Amino acid sequence: METKTPIEGDNAAVEQYDGLVLMSGGLDSILTYLLLRKQGLKLLGVHYYSPFFGAPQKAEMWKNLLGIEAICVDTSDKMIKRLYKPHRGFGKTLNPCVDCKINMITQTKAIMDKYGAKFVATGEVLGQRPMSQHMAALNNIKADTGMEGKLLRPLSAKLLEETDAERSGLVDREQLLSLQGRGRKGQMALVEQFKVPEEVIESPAGGCRLTDETNATRYAQLLTVKGDADATDFRLCNFARHYWKGEHWVVIGRNEHDNDQLLLSAAPTDYTMRLETLMGPIALLRPIHSADEAPEIIAEAAQHMASFSKHARDATGPVRVSVTHGEKTEVIEVTVERRDDWLVPIWATAKAWKVAKAEEGKQERWAEKREARWAKKRAKWAEQEQ
Ligand code: SF4
Structure with a gap:
């Protein structure tokens, strides 16, 4: 049962x-x-x-x-x-x-x-x-x-x-x-x-x-760039390949499971991309600070995604990528190019962020404790004055 x-x-x-x-x-x-x-x-x-x-x-x-x-x-x-x-x-x-x-x-x-x-x-x-x-x-x-x-x-x-x-x-x-x-x-x-x-x-x-360095690095990148990341953002960090260019974030499937998960994870504000006629990964471009991404960012993410498809790499000339954003789907043509300006987050950066954040947190906690001690004292003095 x-x-x-x-x-x-x-x-x-x-x-x-x-x-x-x-x-x-x-x-x-x-x-x-x-x-x-x-x-x-x-x-x-x-x-x-x-x-x-x-x-x-x-x-x-x-x-x-x-x-x-x-x-x-x-x-x-x-x-x-x-x-x-x-x-x-x-x-x-x-x-x-x-x-x-x-x-x-x-x-x-x-x-x-x-x-x-x-x-x-x-x-x-x-x-x-x-x-x-x-x-x-x-x-x-x-x-x-x-x-x-x-x-x-x-x-x-x-x-x-x-x-x-x-x-x-x-x-x-x-x-x-x-x-x-x-x-x-x-x-x-x-x-x-x-x-x-x-x-x-x-x-x-x-x-x-x-406790896993790969995941932790992705989380730290997200925490650094986005001040209000939510559970859906962190869940997205748990699979597939991740690339960042400044505040732009693209996630590219490594296999069928990732591709399915990416489609399921897509929010209406995300851009999902796939090669139109060739086999290859799904990519999800998630805008961070604005509802829309600039056309050149979409094109770069599509180029990068296409570079993970053998069929696209073997093709002569540009490939067609279908890009869906909300209700709208359009087809763009891009060259196939592994973009080395879209970077994989690294642990060294995450570690530096973590150390700074821990220190900030410690100071905040001490300040809260100090304030709590003073509040107690003030309450006691007020009581004595009555
Ligand atoms: S962060 Fe929480 S769940 Fe993770 S290892 Fe520490 S205690 Fe366990």
């Missing part, structure tokens, strides 16, 4: 749960859910997705194979805001892990009452990741989300402060674990114990594209 994964916001009657479990889809989050469920707790998984991570389609597999109940929540806009304004820096590539966790925990905190949940659990393991899972980071995340006493990390709980759910007896601390570090022995023992099927272990939710 086909099951449907609920999307947060569905208006079904709201069932109540003991706790919510953040489900990245990685093994640790799955084991966390199973470890708590073994105590007889009623749990709802919350799986966040965005152009950068997540795979809502996997939630159905978790349900069918392990009986995990989960809702899927789109966190694209919030993640994009974090990338424009990272407050706690980036990891090795463009992964703002601490901000990302704060974002997801804050979003989950906001739905705790709705689901009657007394705690939020995560699959974090003390010392497993250098940026976001050392003791200070775990404590900062707890403090910055206002989740003191409510944030449970069952895999490392015995090494951490007791939570309200443990103190009240809702969660039995004795049955929680003290895993630490990067080793996987403890997790593998749990895999055995809970009989987690291979397909779940081998199929994490696709990893995080922000």
